[in-house]
Amino acid sequence: MRIAIIGTGYVGLVSGACFSDFGHDVVCVDKDEAKIGALEQGVMPIFEPGLDQLVARNVAAGRLAFTSELAEGVRGAEAIFIAVGTPSRRGDGHADLSYVYGAATEIAALLDGPTVVVTKSTVPVGTGDEVERILREVAPAAIVSVCSNPEFLREGAAIEDFKHPDRIVVGVEDDRARDVMQEIYRPLYLNRAPLMFTSRRSAELIKYAANAFLATKITFINEMADLCEVVGGDVQDVARGIGLDGRIGPKFLHAGPGYGGSCFPKDTLALLKTAEDVQSPLRIVEAVVKVNDARKRAMGRKVLKALGDEPRGKIVALLGLAFKPNTDDMRDAPSIAIVQALEDAGVKVRGYDPESMEQARPIMPDVELCRSPYEAADGADAVVLVTEWDALRALDLDRLAASMRRKILVDLRNVYPPADMEEAGFAWHGIGRPSPL
Numbered sequence: 112m113r114i115a116i117i118g119t120g121y122v123g124l125v126s127g128a129c130f131s132d133f134g135h136d137v138v139c140v141d142k143d144e145a146k147i148g149a150l151e152q153g154v155m156p157i158f159e160p161g162l163d164q165l166v167a168r169n170v171a172a173g174r175l176a177f178t179s180e181l182a183e184g185v186r187g188a189e190a191i192f193i194a195v196g197t198p199s200r201r202g203d204g205h206a207d208l209s210y211v212y213g214a215a216t217e218i219a220a221l222l223d224g225p226t227v228v229v230t231k232s233t234v235p236v237g238t239g240d241e242v243e244r245i246l247r248e249v250a251p252a253a254i255v256s257v258c259s260n261p262e263f264l265r266e267g268a269a270i271e272d273f274k275h276p277d278r279i280v281v282g283v284e285d286d287r288a289r290d291v292m293q294e295i296y297r298p299l300y301l302n303r304a305p306l307m308f309t310s311r312r313s314a315e316l317i318k319y320a321a322n323a324f325l326a327t328k329i330t331f332i333n334e335m336a337d338l339c340e341v342v343g344g345d346v347q348d349v350a351r352g353i354g355l356d357g358r359i360g361p362k363f364l365h366a367g368p369g370y371g372g373s374c375f376p377k378d379t380l381a382l383l384k385t386a387e388d389v390q391s392p393l394r395i396v397e398a399v400v401k402v403n404d405a406r407k408r409a410m411g412r413k414v415l416k417a418l419g420d421e422p423r424g425k426i427v428a429l430l431g432l433a434f435k436p437n438t439d440d441m442r443d444a445p446s447i448a449i450v451q452a453l454e455d456a457g458v459k460v461r462g463y464d465p466e467s468m469e470q471a472r473p474i475m476p477d478v479e480l481c482r483s484p485y486e487a488a489d490g491a492d493a494v495v496l497v498t499e500w501d502a503l504r505a506l507d508l509d510r511l512a513a514s515m516r517r518k519i520l521v522d523l524r525n526v527y528p529p530a531d532m533e534e535a536g537f538a539w540h541g542i543g544r545p546s547p548l
Protein backbone atom coordinates (compact mmCIF):
# COMPACT_ATOMS: atom_id res chain seq x y z
CA MET A 112 0.00 0.00 0.00
CA ARG A 113 1.25 3.50 -0.81
CA ILE A 114 1.15 5.68 2.33
CA ALA A 115 2.02 9.34 2.95
CA ILE A 116 2.62 10.69 6.45
CA ILE A 117 2.30 14.42 7.02
CA GLY A 118 4.46 15.55 9.94
CA THR A 119 7.70 13.73 10.69
CA GLY A 120 7.92 14.20 14.48
CA TYR A 121 7.90 11.46 17.11
CA VAL A 122 4.66 9.95 15.90
CA GLY A 123 4.98 10.54 12.15
CA LEU A 124 8.55 9.28 11.92
CA VAL A 125 8.00 6.18 14.06
CA SER A 126 4.72 5.36 12.29
CA GLY A 127 6.29 5.87 8.86
CA ALA A 128 9.33 3.75 9.69
CA CYS A 129 7.18 0.95 11.16
CA PHE A 130 4.65 0.96 8.28
CA SER A 131 7.54 0.68 5.80
CA ASP A 132 8.95 -2.17 7.88
CA PHE A 133 5.60 -3.96 7.44
CA GLY A 134 6.28 -3.76 3.69
CA HIS A 135 4.25 -0.68 2.76
CA ASP A 136 5.64 2.02 0.50
CA VAL A 137 5.91 5.15 2.69
CA VAL A 138 6.83 8.79 2.13
CA CYS A 139 7.23 11.00 5.22
CA VAL A 140 6.59 14.69 4.60
CA ASP A 141 7.58 17.61 6.82
CA LYS A 142 7.60 21.36 6.32
CA ASP A 143 10.83 21.55 8.29
CA GLU A 144 13.45 21.32 5.53
CA ALA A 145 16.33 20.99 8.00
CA LYS A 146 14.64 17.94 9.54
CA ILE A 147 14.09 16.34 6.13
CA GLY A 148 17.66 17.20 5.06
CA ALA A 149 19.03 15.52 8.19
CA LEU A 150 16.81 12.45 7.72
CA GLU A 151 18.03 12.10 4.16
CA GLN A 152 21.56 11.95 5.61
CA GLY A 153 20.45 9.28 8.11
CA VAL A 154 20.47 11.72 11.07
CA MET A 155 17.46 11.30 13.40
CA PRO A 156 15.82 14.50 14.66
CA ILE A 157 14.86 12.79 17.94
CA PHE A 158 16.43 10.28 20.29
CA GLU A 159 14.41 7.07 20.18
CA PRO A 160 16.08 3.68 20.79
CA GLY A 161 16.39 1.59 17.61
CA LEU A 162 14.91 4.23 15.31
CA ASP A 163 18.05 4.99 13.30
CA GLN A 164 18.55 1.32 12.33
CA LEU A 165 14.87 0.88 11.46
CA VAL A 166 14.93 3.96 9.23
CA ALA A 167 18.23 3.00 7.58
CA ARG A 168 17.00 -0.52 6.83
CA ASN A 169 13.81 0.63 5.15
CA VAL A 170 15.41 3.51 3.24
CA ALA A 171 17.96 1.02 1.88
CA ALA A 172 15.14 -1.33 0.88
CA GLY A 173 13.51 1.53 -1.06
CA ARG A 174 10.32 1.45 1.03
CA LEU A 175 10.85 4.69 3.00
CA ALA A 176 11.57 8.16 1.66
CA PHE A 177 11.49 11.73 3.01
CA THR A 178 10.46 14.97 1.37
CA SER A 179 9.50 18.53 2.24
CA GLU A 180 7.39 18.74 -0.95
CA LEU A 181 3.83 17.80 -0.05
CA ALA A 182 2.78 17.24 -3.68
CA GLU A 183 5.62 14.75 -4.17
CA GLY A 184 4.77 12.99 -0.89
CA VAL A 185 1.05 12.47 -1.45
CA ARG A 186 1.15 11.61 -5.16
CA GLY A 187 -0.60 8.27 -5.63
CA ALA A 188 -1.05 7.72 -1.89
CA GLU A 189 -4.00 5.50 -0.98
CA ALA A 190 -3.80 6.63 2.64
CA ILE A 191 -2.56 9.98 3.96
CA PHE A 192 -1.87 10.13 7.70
CA ILE A 193 -1.93 13.52 9.43
CA ALA A 194 0.60 13.35 12.28
CA VAL A 195 1.30 17.04 12.90
CA GLY A 196 1.49 18.63 16.35
CA THR A 197 -1.59 19.62 18.37
CA PRO A 198 -0.02 21.72 21.14
CA SER A 199 -1.96 23.66 23.77
CA ARG A 200 -3.27 26.87 22.26
CA ARG A 201 -1.61 29.81 23.93
CA GLY A 202 -3.85 31.54 26.40
CA ASP A 203 -6.75 29.11 26.73
CA GLY A 204 -5.47 25.50 26.76
CA HIS A 205 -7.64 24.27 23.87
CA ALA A 206 -5.83 21.99 21.42
CA ASP A 207 -4.33 24.16 18.68
CA LEU A 208 -5.72 22.56 15.53
CA SER A 209 -4.23 25.01 13.08
CA TYR A 210 -1.56 22.51 11.93
CA VAL A 211 -4.17 19.78 11.41
CA TYR A 212 -6.54 22.02 9.46
CA GLY A 213 -3.60 23.55 7.57
CA ALA A 214 -2.44 20.09 6.52
CA ALA A 215 -6.01 19.09 5.52
CA THR A 216 -6.36 22.20 3.34
CA GLU A 217 -3.02 21.55 1.63
CA ILE A 218 -3.82 17.86 1.07
CA ALA A 219 -7.27 18.65 -0.37
CA ALA A 220 -5.82 20.53 -3.30
CA LEU A 221 -3.65 17.51 -4.19
CA LEU A 222 -6.07 14.56 -3.96
CA ASP A 223 -5.59 12.56 -7.16
CA GLY A 224 -7.54 9.34 -6.65
CA PRO A 225 -9.57 7.46 -4.03
CA THR A 226 -7.88 8.35 -0.75
CA VAL A 227 -8.34 7.73 2.96
CA VAL A 228 -7.21 10.66 5.11
CA VAL A 229 -6.32 9.42 8.59
CA THR A 230 -5.97 11.65 11.63
CA LYS A 231 -3.20 10.19 13.79
CA SER A 232 -2.61 13.40 15.73
CA THR A 233 -4.43 13.59 19.06
CA VAL A 234 -7.45 15.75 18.28
CA PRO A 235 -10.63 16.74 20.15
CA VAL A 236 -13.89 15.01 19.37
CA GLY A 237 -15.43 16.39 16.19
CA THR A 238 -12.12 17.30 14.52
CA GLY A 239 -12.58 14.52 11.95
CA ASP A 240 -15.90 16.11 10.92
CA GLU A 241 -14.15 19.42 10.34
CA VAL A 242 -11.29 17.76 8.40
CA GLU A 243 -13.90 16.11 6.18
CA ARG A 244 -15.72 19.42 5.72
CA ILE A 245 -12.47 21.12 4.64
CA LEU A 246 -11.60 18.34 2.18
CA ARG A 247 -15.08 18.40 0.60
CA GLU A 248 -15.13 22.18 0.40
CA VAL A 249 -11.73 22.44 -1.30
CA ALA A 250 -12.11 19.29 -3.44
CA PRO A 251 -15.83 18.59 -3.95
CA ALA A 252 -15.21 15.95 -6.63
CA ALA A 253 -12.58 13.95 -4.72
CA ILE A 254 -13.30 10.40 -3.56
CA VAL A 255 -12.11 10.68 -0.01
CA SER A 256 -12.89 9.13 3.40
CA VAL A 257 -11.74 10.54 6.73
CA CYS A 258 -10.95 8.29 9.66
CA SER A 259 -9.40 8.57 13.11
CA ASN A 260 -6.51 6.37 14.21
CA PRO A 261 -5.11 7.76 17.47
CA GLU A 262 -1.62 6.73 18.46
CA PHE A 263 -0.77 5.27 21.87
CA LEU A 264 3.00 4.79 21.56
CA ARG A 265 5.23 5.85 24.44
CA GLU A 266 8.36 7.85 23.76
CA GLY A 267 11.38 5.77 24.68
CA ALA A 268 9.60 2.52 23.74
CA ALA A 269 7.92 3.81 20.59
CA ILE A 270 8.93 1.11 18.10
CA GLU A 271 8.09 -1.75 20.43
CA ASP A 272 4.75 -0.09 21.23
CA PHE A 273 3.93 0.49 17.58
CA LYS A 274 4.76 -3.06 16.57
CA HIS A 275 3.20 -4.75 19.60
CA PRO A 276 0.30 -2.50 20.54
CA ASP A 277 -2.24 -3.42 23.21
CA ARG A 278 -4.84 -2.38 20.65
CA ILE A 279 -5.24 -0.38 17.45
CA VAL A 280 -8.22 1.94 17.54
CA VAL A 281 -9.75 3.00 14.22
CA GLY A 282 -12.75 5.31 13.95
CA VAL A 283 -14.46 5.01 10.56
CA GLU A 284 -17.67 6.19 8.97
CA ASP A 285 -17.60 4.03 5.81
CA ASP A 286 -16.55 0.59 4.58
CA ARG A 287 -13.86 1.81 2.19
CA ALA A 288 -11.90 3.44 5.03
CA ARG A 289 -12.39 0.29 7.10
CA ASP A 290 -10.97 -1.92 4.31
CA VAL A 291 -7.95 0.32 3.73
CA MET A 292 -7.13 0.51 7.45
CA GLN A 293 -7.53 -3.25 7.80
CA GLU A 294 -5.05 -3.74 4.96
CA ILE A 295 -2.54 -1.27 6.46
CA TYR A 296 -2.57 -2.97 9.86
CA ARG A 297 -2.87 -6.53 8.52
CA PRO A 298 0.69 -7.48 9.60
CA LEU A 299 -0.16 -6.54 13.20
CA TYR A 300 -3.53 -8.23 13.03
CA LEU A 301 -1.72 -11.44 12.08
CA ASN A 302 0.31 -10.90 15.30
CA ARG A 303 -3.05 -10.86 17.13
CA ALA A 304 -3.00 -7.18 18.01
CA PRO A 305 -6.67 -6.31 18.54
CA LEU A 306 -7.88 -4.02 15.80
CA MET A 307 -10.87 -2.19 17.20
CA PHE A 308 -13.24 -0.43 14.84
CA THR A 309 -15.57 2.20 16.19
CA SER A 310 -17.10 5.50 15.14
CA ARG A 311 -14.80 8.43 14.38
CA ARG A 312 -16.01 10.42 17.40
CA SER A 313 -15.57 7.49 19.78
CA ALA A 314 -12.01 6.93 18.50
CA GLU A 315 -11.18 10.59 19.13
CA LEU A 316 -12.58 10.32 22.65
CA ILE A 317 -10.76 7.05 23.42
CA LYS A 318 -7.38 8.72 23.06
CA TYR A 319 -8.20 11.52 25.50
CA ALA A 320 -9.98 9.19 27.91
CA ALA A 321 -6.93 6.88 27.98
CA ASN A 322 -4.49 9.70 28.70
CA ALA A 323 -6.75 11.28 31.32
CA PHE A 324 -7.18 7.92 33.06
CA LEU A 325 -3.42 7.25 33.14
CA ALA A 326 -2.76 10.78 34.41
CA THR A 327 -5.35 10.13 37.13
CA LYS A 328 -3.63 6.91 38.18
CA ILE A 329 -0.27 8.67 38.49
CA THR A 330 -1.76 11.56 40.40
CA PHE A 331 -3.65 9.24 42.72
CA ILE A 332 -0.50 7.43 43.82
CA ASN A 333 1.37 10.74 44.13
CA GLU A 334 -1.20 12.00 46.62
CA MET A 335 -1.07 8.67 48.45
CA ALA A 336 2.71 9.21 48.69
CA ASP A 337 2.12 12.56 50.38
CA LEU A 338 -0.25 10.90 52.82
CA CYS A 339 2.32 8.16 53.50
CA GLU A 340 4.89 10.81 54.39
CA VAL A 341 2.53 12.40 56.92
CA VAL A 342 1.16 9.27 58.57
CA GLY A 343 4.21 7.01 58.23
CA GLY A 344 3.56 4.50 55.46
CA ASP A 345 5.58 3.29 52.50
CA VAL A 346 4.01 4.18 49.14
CA GLN A 347 6.01 1.47 47.37
CA ASP A 348 4.24 -1.14 49.49
CA VAL A 349 0.88 0.57 49.12
CA ALA A 350 1.31 0.63 45.31
CA ARG A 351 2.29 -3.04 45.26
CA GLY A 352 -0.53 -3.96 47.58
CA ILE A 353 -3.17 -2.37 45.38
CA GLY A 354 -1.47 -3.11 42.05
CA LEU A 355 -1.61 -6.86 42.63
CA ASP A 356 -5.38 -6.52 42.50
CA GLY A 357 -6.23 -7.49 38.92
CA ARG A 358 -8.92 -4.82 38.77
CA ILE A 359 -6.29 -2.12 39.44
CA GLY A 360 -3.05 -3.41 37.88
CA PRO A 361 0.52 -2.41 38.77
CA LYS A 362 1.30 0.03 35.95
CA PHE A 363 1.34 3.82 36.38
CA LEU A 364 1.48 3.44 40.14
CA HIS A 365 5.02 4.73 40.67
CA ALA A 366 5.02 7.80 42.87
CA GLY A 367 7.21 10.57 41.51
CA PRO A 368 7.52 14.27 40.79
CA GLY A 369 4.33 14.53 38.69
CA TYR A 370 3.59 13.70 35.07
CA GLY A 371 5.04 15.79 32.24
CA GLY A 372 5.90 15.27 28.60
CA SER A 373 4.37 16.11 25.29
CA CYS A 374 0.99 14.42 25.86
CA PHE A 375 -0.57 14.17 29.33
CA PRO A 376 -0.39 17.86 30.29
CA LYS A 377 -1.78 19.21 27.02
CA ASP A 378 -4.27 16.39 26.46
CA THR A 379 -5.84 16.57 29.93
CA LEU A 380 -6.20 20.33 29.47
CA ALA A 381 -7.72 19.99 26.00
CA LEU A 382 -10.19 17.37 27.28
CA LEU A 383 -11.28 19.75 30.04
CA LYS A 384 -11.83 22.49 27.45
CA THR A 385 -14.01 20.17 25.35
CA ALA A 386 -16.02 19.24 28.46
CA GLU A 387 -16.36 22.89 29.45
CA ASP A 388 -17.58 23.89 25.99
CA VAL A 389 -20.37 21.33 26.03
CA GLN A 390 -21.15 21.90 29.72
CA SER A 391 -20.42 18.33 30.73
CA PRO A 392 -17.74 18.84 33.40
CA LEU A 393 -15.03 16.27 34.10
CA ARG A 394 -14.39 17.11 37.74
CA ILE A 395 -11.98 14.24 38.40
CA VAL A 396 -9.74 15.33 35.52
CA GLU A 397 -9.97 18.94 36.73
CA ALA A 398 -8.60 17.86 40.12
CA VAL A 399 -5.85 15.79 38.48
CA VAL A 400 -4.61 18.76 36.44
CA LYS A 401 -4.56 21.04 39.48
CA VAL A 402 -2.85 18.53 41.77
CA ASN A 403 -0.20 17.70 39.18
CA ASP A 404 0.58 21.35 38.45
CA ALA A 405 1.07 22.08 42.13
CA ARG A 406 3.19 18.98 42.62
CA LYS A 407 6.04 19.91 40.27
CA ARG A 408 6.90 23.09 42.16
CA ALA A 409 6.29 21.31 45.46
CA MET A 410 9.18 19.01 44.48
CA GLY A 411 11.39 22.12 44.40
CA ARG A 412 10.21 22.96 47.92
CA LYS A 413 11.02 19.41 49.00
CA VAL A 414 14.62 19.91 47.86
CA LEU A 415 14.80 23.30 49.63
CA LYS A 416 13.56 21.68 52.84
CA ALA A 417 16.24 18.99 52.53
CA LEU A 418 18.89 21.71 52.19
CA GLY A 419 17.93 23.20 55.55
CA ASP A 420 17.63 26.77 56.78
CA GLU A 421 19.43 28.92 54.23
CA PRO A 422 19.33 27.58 50.69
CA ARG A 423 20.76 30.76 49.09
CA GLY A 424 24.17 30.06 47.60
CA LYS A 425 23.86 26.29 47.96
CA ILE A 426 24.64 24.06 44.97
CA VAL A 427 22.17 21.40 43.82
CA ALA A 428 22.79 18.86 41.06
CA LEU A 429 19.73 17.62 39.16
CA LEU A 430 20.29 14.21 37.56
CA GLY A 431 17.94 13.49 34.66
CA LEU A 432 16.19 16.44 33.01
CA ALA A 433 13.97 14.84 30.32
CA PHE A 434 10.40 14.13 31.41
CA LYS A 435 11.15 10.41 31.47
CA PRO A 436 14.02 8.05 30.60
CA ASN A 437 14.98 7.11 27.03
CA THR A 438 13.79 10.33 25.46
CA ASP A 439 15.31 13.75 24.90
CA ASP A 440 11.86 15.35 25.14
CA MET A 441 11.81 18.26 27.62
CA ARG A 442 8.19 19.32 27.02
CA ASP A 443 6.56 20.05 30.42
CA ALA A 444 9.30 18.08 32.22
CA PRO A 445 9.05 18.31 36.05
CA SER A 446 12.73 19.37 36.07
CA ILE A 447 11.67 22.76 34.66
CA ALA A 448 9.47 23.69 37.65
CA ILE A 449 12.05 22.29 40.07
CA VAL A 450 14.80 24.45 38.56
CA GLN A 451 12.53 27.51 38.80
CA ALA A 452 11.71 26.89 42.47
CA LEU A 453 15.39 26.36 43.33
CA GLU A 454 16.63 29.37 41.38
CA ASP A 455 13.88 31.55 42.92
CA ALA A 456 15.34 30.63 46.32
CA GLY A 457 18.88 31.60 45.25
CA VAL A 458 20.18 28.05 44.75
CA LYS A 459 22.83 27.46 42.10
CA VAL A 460 21.60 24.58 39.93
CA ARG A 461 23.63 22.15 37.90
CA GLY A 462 22.15 19.56 35.59
CA TYR A 463 22.99 16.38 33.77
CA ASP A 464 20.97 14.24 31.38
CA PRO A 465 22.21 11.45 29.08
CA GLU A 466 20.29 12.79 26.03
CA SER A 467 18.34 16.00 26.59
CA MET A 468 21.04 18.60 27.35
CA GLU A 469 20.72 20.34 23.98
CA GLN A 470 16.95 20.66 24.42
CA ALA A 471 17.36 21.72 28.06
CA ARG A 472 19.86 24.53 27.40
CA PRO A 473 17.42 27.18 26.08
CA ILE A 474 14.74 26.19 28.62
CA MET A 475 16.99 26.50 31.68
CA PRO A 476 19.67 29.01 30.62
CA ASP A 477 21.09 29.59 34.13
CA VAL A 478 21.61 25.91 34.89
CA GLU A 479 25.21 24.78 34.56
CA LEU A 480 25.00 21.67 32.36
CA CYS A 481 27.66 19.08 33.16
CA ARG A 482 29.16 16.17 31.24
CA SER A 483 28.52 13.49 33.86
CA PRO A 484 26.56 12.95 37.07
CA TYR A 485 29.85 13.04 38.98
CA GLU A 486 30.88 16.38 37.49
CA ALA A 487 27.44 17.76 38.44
CA ALA A 488 27.76 16.47 42.02
CA ASP A 489 31.32 17.71 42.55
CA GLY A 490 31.19 20.22 45.44
CA ALA A 491 27.36 20.15 45.52
CA ASP A 492 25.26 20.25 48.69
CA ALA A 493 22.58 17.96 47.32
CA VAL A 494 21.94 15.63 44.43
CA VAL A 495 18.38 15.21 43.15
CA LEU A 496 17.43 12.20 41.05
CA VAL A 497 14.69 13.61 38.81
CA THR A 498 14.55 11.11 35.91
CA GLU A 499 15.38 7.45 36.38
CA TRP A 500 17.60 6.76 33.38
CA ASP A 501 19.32 3.36 33.60
CA ALA A 502 22.66 5.20 33.66
CA LEU A 503 21.53 7.00 36.84
CA ARG A 504 20.16 3.94 38.62
CA ALA A 505 23.54 2.50 39.57
CA LEU A 506 25.65 5.48 40.48
CA ASP A 507 28.86 4.89 42.39
CA LEU A 508 27.61 6.26 45.70
CA ASP A 509 31.03 6.37 47.36
CA ARG A 510 32.47 8.34 44.45
CA LEU A 511 29.50 10.69 44.52
CA ALA A 512 29.70 11.18 48.28
CA ALA A 513 33.46 11.76 48.25
CA SER A 514 33.19 14.82 46.00
CA MET A 515 30.11 16.46 47.55
CA ARG A 516 30.16 19.34 50.02
CA ARG A 517 27.19 17.88 51.91
CA LYS A 518 25.72 14.45 51.39
CA ILE A 519 22.06 14.94 50.67
CA LEU A 520 20.22 12.81 48.10
CA VAL A 521 16.66 13.63 47.12
CA ASP A 522 15.41 10.59 45.24
CA LEU A 523 12.25 11.66 43.43
CA ARG A 524 11.90 8.20 41.80
CA ASN A 525 12.56 5.97 44.81
CA VAL A 526 15.35 4.21 42.94
CA TYR A 527 17.90 3.97 45.74
CA PRO A 528 17.11 1.76 48.76
CA PRO A 529 17.16 3.97 51.86
CA ALA A 530 19.39 1.49 53.74
CA ASP A 531 22.09 1.65 51.00
CA MET A 532 21.99 5.41 51.17
CA GLU A 533 22.44 5.38 54.89
CA GLU A 534 25.44 3.08 54.50
CA ALA A 535 26.97 5.47 51.97
CA GLY A 536 26.52 8.31 54.48
CA PHE A 537 23.74 10.15 52.66
CA ALA A 538 20.81 11.99 54.17
CA TRP A 539 18.13 10.41 51.98
CA HIS A 540 14.78 11.92 51.05
CA GLY A 541 12.49 9.82 48.89
CA ILE A 542 8.85 9.99 47.85
CA GLY A 543 6.30 8.63 50.31
CA ARG A 544 8.77 6.42 52.16
CA PRO A 545 10.11 6.55 55.68
CA SER A 546 13.72 7.81 55.93
CA PRO A 547 16.10 5.54 57.85
CA LEU A 548 17.89 8.58 59.33
Ligand SMILES: NC(=O)c1ccc[n+]([C@@H]2O[C@H](COP(=O)([O-])OP(=O)(O)OC[C@H]3O[C@@H](n4cnc5c(N)ncnc54)[C@H](O)[C@@H]3O)[C@@H](O)[C@H]2O)c1
Pocket residue numbers: 117118119120121122123140141142143146194195196197210213214217231232233234262263264265266373374
Ligand atom coordinates in the same frame (compact mmCIF):
# COMPACT_ATOMS: atom_id res chain seq x y z
N1 LIG B 1 4.97 12.28 21.15
C1 LIG B 1 4.23 11.27 21.60
O1 LIG B 1 4.65 10.45 22.38
C2 LIG B 1 2.81 11.10 21.10
C3 LIG B 1 2.13 9.92 21.39
C4 LIG B 1 0.83 9.76 20.92
C5 LIG B 1 0.22 10.79 20.21
N2 LIG B 1 0.89 11.95 19.97
C6 LIG B 1 0.22 12.99 19.19
O2 LIG B 1 0.71 12.94 17.86
C7 LIG B 1 0.76 14.26 17.29
C8 LIG B 1 2.16 14.58 16.84
O3 LIG B 1 3.00 14.60 17.97
P1 LIG B 1 4.60 14.62 17.85
O4 LIG B 1 5.14 14.52 19.23
O5 LIG B 1 5.02 13.63 16.82
O6 LIG B 1 4.79 16.11 17.26
P2 LIG B 1 6.13 16.84 16.80
O7 LIG B 1 5.99 18.26 17.20
O8 LIG B 1 7.32 16.05 17.25
O9 LIG B 1 6.07 16.73 15.18
C9 LIG B 1 5.12 17.35 14.40
C10 LIG B 1 5.76 17.63 13.03
O10 LIG B 1 4.76 18.09 12.12
C11 LIG B 1 5.38 19.01 11.21
N3 LIG B 1 4.31 19.78 10.53
C12 LIG B 1 3.43 20.65 11.07
N4 LIG B 1 2.58 21.10 10.11
C13 LIG B 1 2.92 20.48 8.94
C14 LIG B 1 2.41 20.50 7.62
N5 LIG B 1 1.36 21.23 7.28
N6 LIG B 1 3.02 19.75 6.68
C15 LIG B 1 4.09 18.97 7.01
N7 LIG B 1 4.63 18.90 8.26
C16 LIG B 1 4.03 19.65 9.21
C17 LIG B 1 6.28 19.81 12.11
O11 LIG B 1 7.31 20.46 11.38
C18 LIG B 1 6.84 18.70 13.06
O12 LIG B 1 8.05 18.17 12.55
C19 LIG B 1 0.22 15.19 18.38
O13 LIG B 1 -1.14 15.39 18.20
C20 LIG B 1 0.47 14.41 19.65
O14 LIG B 1 -0.41 14.77 20.69
C21 LIG B 1 2.17 12.12 20.38
